[in-house]
Amino acid sequence: xxxxxxxQTMVQERIAKEHRYHIPSRHEIEGKLxxxxxNDLSREELASWAIEYxxxxxxxxxxxxxxxxxxxxxxxxxxxDLRESENNYLHNKKDFEIWLAxxxxxxxx
Numbered sequence: 001x002x003x004x005x006x007x008q009t010m011v012q013e014r015i016a017k018e019h020r021y022h023i024p025s026r027h028e029i030e031g032k033l034x035x036x037x038x039n040d041l042s043r044e045e046l047a048s049w050a051i052e053y054x055x056x057x058x059x060x061x062x063x064x065x066x067x068x069x070x071x072x073x074x075x076x077x078x079x080x081d082l083r084e085s086e087n088n089y090l091h092n093k094k095d096f097e098i099w100l101a102x103x104x105x106x107x108x109x
Contacts, residue, residue: 023063024053026107029073033100036080043080043089043096050078069106073099 024032032049035041053065053074065071076099082090 023065023067024070024074026067026070029070029077030100030103030107033073033077033096033103036077037093037096037100043091047078047081050074050080054078069103072106073103 032041032046036043036046065074080091080096084090
């Protein structure tokens, strides 16, 4: 009998290995946040990008993020697309501007 869960896991791991992730830099995080503020990147695209780093635990594919400033930003922006209701997002443009400003402050310390 075929273990479909195992097959799915193997396929996901194969896809991930083909796209080995690098650890995002502070500069890259700042760029992503700036794109979000400028509407050059959708909240869904950014959240999907960030969540990859917070959900997967295979260190051979997804390296551990050791920089606490980068890690806290990843966790924060992984929720950029959260909704408070069917028609409303939890976070708005002003929140994204604050996230960017606070990230820049943390990077200066």
